Amino acid sequence: MKDKSNRKLKDSGIEWIGKVPAEWNVERLQWHLFEINEKNDPIKTIDVLSLTNKKGVLPYEEKGNQGNKSKENYSEYKIAYKDTIVANSMNILIGSVGYSNFYGCVSPVYYIFKEYKGNNLRFFNYILSTSEFQRELKKYANGILEIRLRLSSDDILKRIVPVPNYKEQCKIADFLDSKCFKIDKIINDINKQIETLVNYKKSLINDLVTGKKVLVGAKQCEPEKTKDSGIEWIRAIPSNWKVSKLKYMFTFGKGLPITKANLIEDGLPVVSYGQIHSKDNNKVSIDKKLKRFVDTIFATLYPQCEVYQYDFIFADTSEDLDGCGNCVYNRDDDKLFAGYHSIVLHSINKKDNRYFAYLFLTDIWRTQITNYVNGVKVFSITQGILQKTYITEPPECEKDNIADYLDNKCSKIDKIISDKKQQIESLEKYKKSLIFEYVTGKKQV
DSSP states (O other): OOOTTOOOEEEOSOTTTOEEETTOEEEEGGGTEEEEOOBOOSOOOOOBEEEETTTEEEEGGGSOSOSOOOOSOGGGSEEEOSSEEEEETTGGGGTOEEEEOOOEEEOTTEEEEEEOTTOOHHHHHHHHTSHHHHHHHHTTOBOSSGGGOBOOHHHHHTSEEEEOOHHHHHHHHHHHHHHHHHHHHHHHHHHHHHHHHHHHHHHHHHHHHTTSSEEETTEEEOOSSEEEOSSTTTOEEETTOEEEEGGGTEEEEEOOSOOGGGOBSSSEEEEOHHHHTSTTOOSSSOOGGGOEEEOTHHHHHOGGGBOOTTEEEEESEESSGGGTTOEEEEOSOSOOEEOSSEEEEEESSOSOOHHHHHHTTOHHHHHHHHTTOEESSSEEOOHHHHHTOEEEEOOHHHHHHHHHHHHHHHHHHHHHHHHHHHHHHHHHHHHHHHHHHHHTTSSOO
């Protein structure tokens, strides 16, 4: 096999690497990198750094709402110097490794690597970031559960990697820096487009279900006449709308007293807390991906937990405030039961409640829940909290028009968002492929 430069390749003898240029070496990583294991005790810095799969190493406050919370005892951290590689002892297997441009302290589960003289750290960071190298590492991981596999720093440093001379390491690193920067910029631009679409969708839903806009034919218009709703979270509503409490539209019940241990491959379909908070939940209809199964005996033991057409299932706990109010809407008449950590809202009028499904998506409606929930790490959403929430109600024909309009508009927005996410996925794959081809010498700068 030869690339376009007619460079001769040889078999590296290492499966994940494959062929490398004839003049390259294949050597243990420990000949080129070493570990820095310096405790932050006595405390030298309180600048906590974090590591994410997508963004790499960055100050903790910039990482957003993901991962674990930082510790308050800074002496439990270790020092991470600028121009080092930071790797998570567990999550490196799924890409948690990155080049650090910061000085600070990191979790004790992280490893900090520095290069020996005559090596380019950025080149070796690219090797560590390849999926092929990470799959190789998995062979040496220890742990009982798949999600808790752990590697020692020795496990990482003893691995064999492809090594060109220092000059070529620099050329490859510079080239990949330039190419990856351009790819990341495109990905960032697409993410901004997605964010704009998500915000537009939220605004669209909010305006129509709170009466800020009304439908005249297929157009959104300002309402001609409004009145004071009498409730703080919404104020003015169209003059022909009304406000009532949720408890007058639904009766309330609990889900099955089951646990994950009760789940089986097939049987009685249930939707529980985990599926309600799942990213697969569009919160307007129940996708088959959300359904799990338990023994049919539960239908006999707990018939009151059945979910009928036009009912809702709310999660009764959330790990963050944003998830308080998450629910699923059952528009179908298929057999279904509510699972663990859930509250069932049984429709009294037995009419299509898609309008309410959209209302429950809005941040402004959810403030009624977030203002009352209690908790620190886990927030509890009770039947009592839901029962005293207010809902806005347009005339019945307007409810259907709003729901139909939003179904149409939102499906188009979701399709565009889905296409853009696929673009990002393709770019990420291309970027990974590009890195692997160049750090193993199959392509030449």
